[in-house]
Amino acid sequence: MDQAERIDLKEEATTDVDNSHICTKATDSTEKHVSAIDPVLLPTNWPTHVKYLTDYAYHPSIAADTLALVQGRRRRKRDQAQDPRSNVDSDEEKPRTEQEQEYDEIPLGDALPGLLPSLSSSSTTTSSSSSDPSSPQYEIRLITSPPTHPVLGSYGLFACTTLRPGTHLLDYISLVAPDAAADPDSDHTLHLHSDLNLDASLQGNHGRFVNDFRGIRSQTQGPNVAWDLYRDTRTGQVRMGCKVLKRIQPGEEILCTYGKAYWKSRGVAAPGPEWEDGWDTDLEDDSDVE
């Protein structure tokens, strides 16, 4: 952890006239490595009690083997061993453990650079992400309307630009903790893989602000984004991506499903379909939408 990139940036407010909403724009000059983002660089509406992370933090109780797998170190070692120029010992002759095989099955994907979202798309390999680094794709907003909104007075994540189905928008960055160390009272948890969970209650990124669609979009509309587990092609690190399912207009709230189990564990009925299929099965065909 703590490989956060510091970007010396100045923030300026810009108004999107067409959509009557304000998004925060940022420009960078130099890049350095420090342990955390400077308070002045934090996103608008970022809570003071939460540390902003640009990469995962790992709970000290995670077993060494599991940590090597979830961080991708075990995979990198294997890849290096296959390189004829390398003198790294190969693990290939050793039979794959059940746990290694389980991690091998996680689909590969390209991680977004661990920067603030306003800058994160500048060097991404995903063609579906925004190519304009000075134009953030989303921002945290205090929810003040409509009066029926279930989390009125709390925060949510909102689109600043049009987001197309299939876009890899962000990753849910937080503390990675095993079940045994999970905080049962945390409202900012997401299952990662096996017995590992993501907990962004005290450290995280924009992902922690994505609300559940219930009471905001209809059951027929469903969520407009979905969480998608992947292993970074480059590093082998296991990450939780957020993919756009349906076209999201500027100013629209970015909403996922927490799953029925989340609400059931909190004594809340969650009617309607499960909405927990893979993100690509619910992907809207955007080809004829203008």
Ligand SMILES: C[S@@+](CC[C@H](N)C(=O)[O-])C[C@H]1O[C@@H](n2cnc3c(N)ncnc32)[C@H](O)[C@@H]1O
């Ligand atoms: C990950 S947080 C979402 C961000 C939160 N609004 C904030 O400002 O930190 C999850 C919590 O937000 C609230 N929440 C999110 N979506 C909701 C919904 N559709 N209906 C009711 N509460 C919701 C619940 O209290 C839930 O435990």
